[in-house]
Amino acid sequence: MEGGSDASSGSIQTAGGILATKDIVTGQNVKALSTADAAYTAASESDPASVSASVHTTGGIAADKDIMALQNVKAYGGAQVYATTESTDYTTGSITTAGGLGVAMKINSGGDLSVGGTLSVNTDKFTVADDTGNTAI
Numbered sequence: 001m002e003g004g005s006d007a008s009s010g011s012i013q014t015a016g017g018i019l020a021t022k023d024i025v026t027g028q029n030v031k032a033l034s035t036a037d038a039a040y041t042a043a044s045e046s047d048p049a050s051v052s053a054s055v056h057t058t059g060g061i062a063a064d065k066d067i068m069a070l071q072n073v074k075a076y077g078g079a080q081v082y083a084t085t086e087s088t089d090y091t092t093g094s095i096t097t098a099g100g101l102g103v104a105m106k107i108n109s110g111g112d113l114s115v116g117g118t119l120s121v122n123t124d125k126f127t128v129a130d131d132t133g134n135t136a137i
Contacts (some may be wrong), residue, residue, distance in 0.1 A: 007015050081095055089116075090116060
């Protein structure tokens with residue numbers, strides 16, 4: 001069998017599309033030669049009606065190894081991380097980032113909050129309560 005490394009080589013070639021109603025199994029890599037950016041058409045960005053890209057699936061994706069993205073990763077249905085790595089400083093934990101973190105809504109923490117730099121609070125309301133609910137500053 002001839003191996004395929006580009007759009008004009010391989011044992012099976014077609015100028016049209018391919019539809020498989022059963023599994024496609026490969027012993028090697030699957031290559032998407034399209035360079036199309038992911039795009040969506042929707043009433044709003046948070047509710048994508050249709051999505052198109054070089055690779056598109058209406059089912060789930062599972063990976064036994066890292067998934068790498070050279071640009072942004074966008075999740076329209078939320079993101080959940082099941083790792084339980086304890087954070088001991090800004091470089092450790094289940095989620096780490098080399099850049100800043102912007103959050104538009106509430107942050108709820110079930111553990112301690114540690115700030116290594118300046119804590120800036122931009123509000124006219126600030127409440128600190130101890131374990132019994134008593135206000136303390």
